[in-house]
Amino acid sequence: xxxSLELVAANKSFDGWHKRYRHRSSTLNCDMTFAVYxxxxxxxxxxxxxxxxxxxxxxxDENFMQKAGAQRIAAELGLVIVAPDTSPRxxxxxxxxxxxxxxxxxxxxYLNATQQPWARNYQMYDYVVSELPQLIEASFPVSKLRSICxxxxxxxxxxxxxxxxxxxxxxxxxxxxxTNPSQVPWGQKALGRYLGDNPADWKAWDTCELIAxxxxxxxxxxxxxxxxxxxxxxxxxxxxxxxxxxxxPLTLRRQPxxxxxxxFIASFIEDHLRHHANALIN
Amino acid sequence: xxxSLELVAANKSFDGWHKRYRHRSSTLNCDMTFAVYxxxxxxxxxxxxxxxxxxxxxxxDENFMQKAGAQRIAAELGLVIVAPDTSPRxxxxxxxxxxxxxxxxxxxxYLNATQQPWARNYQMYDYVVSELPQLIEASFPVSKLRSICxxxxxxxxxxxxxxxxxxxxxxxxxxxxxTNPSQVPWGQKALGRYLGDNPADWKAWDTCELIAxxxxxxxxxxxxxxxxxxxxxxxxxxxxxxxxxxxxPLTLRRQPxxxxxxxFIASFIEDHLRHHANALIN
Numbered sequence: 165x166x167x168s169l170e171l172v173a174a175n176k177s178f179d180g181w182h183k184r185y186r187h188r189s190s191t192l193n194c195d196m197t198f199a200v201y202x203x204x205x206x207x208x209x210x211x212x213x214x215x216x217x218x219x220x221x222x223x224x225d226e227n228f229m230q231k232a233g234a235q236r237i238a239a240e241l242g243l244v245i246v247a248p249d250t251s252p253r254x255x256x257x258x259x260x261x262x263x264x265x266x267x268x269x270x271x272x273x274y275l276n277a278t279q280q281p282w283a284r285n286y287q288m289y290d291y292v293v294s295e296l297p298q299l300i301e302a303s304f305p306v307s308k309l310r311s312i313c314x315x316x317x318x319x320x321x322x323x324x325x326x327x328x329x330x331x332x333x334x335x336x337x338x339x340x341x342x343t344n345p346s347q348v349p350w351g352q353k354a355l356g357r358y359l360g361d362n363p364a365d366w367k368a369w370d371t372c373e374l375i376a377x378x379x380x381x382x383x384x385x386x387x388x389x390x391x392x393x394x395x396x397x398x399x400x401x402x403x404x405x406x407x408x409x410x411x412x413p414l415t416l417r418r419q420p421x422x423x424x425x426x427x428f429i430a431s432f433i434e435d436h437l438r439h440h441a442n443a444l445i446n
Numbered sequence: 447x448x449x450s451l452e453l454v455a456a457n458k459s460f461d462g463w464h465k466r467y468r469h470r471s472s473t474l475n476c477d478m479t480f481a482v483y484x485x486x487x488x489x490x491x492x493x494x495x496x497x498x499x500x501x502x503x504x505x506x507d508e509n510f511m512q513k514a515g516a517q518r519i520a521a522e523l524g525l526v527i528v529a530p531d532t533s534p535r536x537x538x539x540x541x542x543x544x545x546x547x548x549x550x551x552x553x554x555x556y557l558n559a560t561q562q563p564w565a566r567n568y569q570m571y572d573y574v575v576s577e578l579p580q581l582i583e584a585s586f587p588v589s590k591l592r593s594i595c596x597x598x599x600x601x602x603x604x605x606x607x608x609x610x611x612x613x614x615x616x617x618x619x620x621x622x623x624x625t626n627p628s629q630v631p632w633g634q635k636a637l638g639r640y641l642g643d644n645p646a647d648w649k650a651w652d653t654c655e656l657i658a659x660x661x662x663x664x665x666x667x668x669x670x671x672x673x674x675x676x677x678x679x680x681x682x683x684x685x686x687x688x689x690x691x692x693x694x695p696l697t698l699r700r701q702p703x704x705x706x707x708x709x710f711i712a713s714f715i716e717d718h719l720r721h722h723a724n725a726l727i728n
Contacts, residue, residue, distance in 0.1 A: 175705055175707050175709035175710070176671070176673065176703040176704045176705065176709065176710070176713070177709040177710075177712065177713055178712075178713050179713070182709055230512070230513050230708065231512050231513060233515035233518065233712065235709075235712070235713075236515065236712070236713075389458070391458065421458040422458045423457055423458065425457050426512065427457035427458065427459040427464055427517075428457070428458070428459075430459065430460075430515065430517070430518070431458070431459055431460050431461075431517075431518075
């Protein structure tokens with residue numbers, strides 16, 4: 165365990181441990197809290213594979229760990245789960261002046277901001293792809309086998325992180341992801357402010373734009389509730405079209421009646437974790 | 447569906463539905479919200495058995511439904527789960543003047559208050575044992591087969607409701623229940639204010655006191671985390687002694703390392719629901 169990790173909380177869960185840690189992020193220039201689920205196999209000295217979970221708008225590291233019911237499955241499969249926060253936070257970190265839920269705190273969009281005053285802290289892409297895995301791999305009994313998964317804004321983050329980093333993840337999946345942020349209000353607001361007004365600069369952070377040029381055809385598993393109240397912001401049909409045009413393998417499951425909530429996530433997280441375990445554990 | 451039930455929310459969950467309803471309670475003299483999980487079997491016209499879940503201090507109907515991961519198991523077993531609020535609430539309902547977490551709103555203790563100003567509203571025992579089941583049985587595709595289960599203050603509630611009503615429940619269980627409220631600070635504060643200063647009046651609401659005279663020896667299943675930060679308020683050793691003295695069947699499982707949180711509940715709720723299904727479904 166690195167000295168720089170401060171244990172904030174620990175709860176035994178399905179014979180393993182849910183733990184929360186605080187650390188100083190050099191990428192984000194602020195203190196960050198993340199959660200890790202260590203399955204019982206972690207006590208046996210094994211180097212376990214890691215699934216990174218990225219949450220959606222307004223979330224912290226806590227929502228997924230409290231509501232998704234993932235620990236049961238991770239304990240069975242021997243997966244470590246790491247859940248970072250969704251943005252930099254703190255007194256020194258600029259936030260939306262109006263306290264909007266969809267920009268600033270809780271809404272980092274897993275990109276590297278180029279505009280002021282955001283660029284100093286809002287570098288969630290580098291944090292998730294580089295700094296956090298380095299910290300995890302130096303601090304816990306884990307291997308370098310990684311998968312990534314997320315919901316809504318975090319589904320966007322998971323897909324973008326995987327598409328931009330061939331070979332880095334063994335598998336990727338998303339629940340109700342924002343697939344095409346450059347074309348919808350949530351994304352246009354965030355990308356415009358973090359990256360500037362030129363829509364050409366947004367394409368590097370848009371799954372539907374990235375798929376065409378992906379050098380690795382890692383299969384995408386996506387679940388989307390048909391009763392999702394935010395369907396117009398998520399655009400599963402655009403993802404389907406982009407994957408088809410690029411010949412990118414996509415399993416898009418439309419789930420009748422399911423909404424955008426954690427009740428939806430909890431209903432399907434087992435399938436996602438088994439998908440990742442199949443890629444991570446042989 | 448009775449006209450008096452107002453649907454507040456509905457989320458598809460494990461192929462069934464989590465729904466929240468508001469209604470006017472004649473027992474509590476206020477509007478109440480409860481949650482019900484209807485497993486997929488409810489769509490098939492079956493009359494399903496019901497597990498009543500009673501939550502702990504500070505909770506509403508939402509905590510258990512969001513955090514326990516119970517829907518997956520209820521969907522498999524064909525159990526309806528009903529989760530009431532933990533106290534009366536509303537502008538006309540008196541609350542602790544200091545906003546204490548352990549008395550008043552969120553802390554009804556599942557008893558019938560006799561003291562003013564509490565007696566008009568704080569009748570959670572009658573609500574849970576009588577009014578709510580009548581409403582559920584008139585409004586949903588359920589049978590009259592009932593079990594009851596709860597956590598902490600709600601574990602106290604579940605044990606007391608079962609012990610005071612022979613034949614009413616097919617099974618009972620509790621996670622980290624307050625077993626002996628008349629002997630600990632949480633209980634002495636609440637019982638003293640709801641019931642008056644005479645400790646003799648508290649015995650009718652104390653599991654360890656009720657066990658001796660129970661006319662039905664319904665087996666008790668209790669899980670208790672050994673890392674529970676509230677052990678001194680819960681007194682599992684008193685429950686064990688009372689059950690032994692009365693010859694009452696008790697399975698008390700001490701779980702090393704587990705605390706009082708929903709991470710503990712989620713880890714063991716499957717065992718409890720299977721325990722109830724064994725009694726309810728043959």
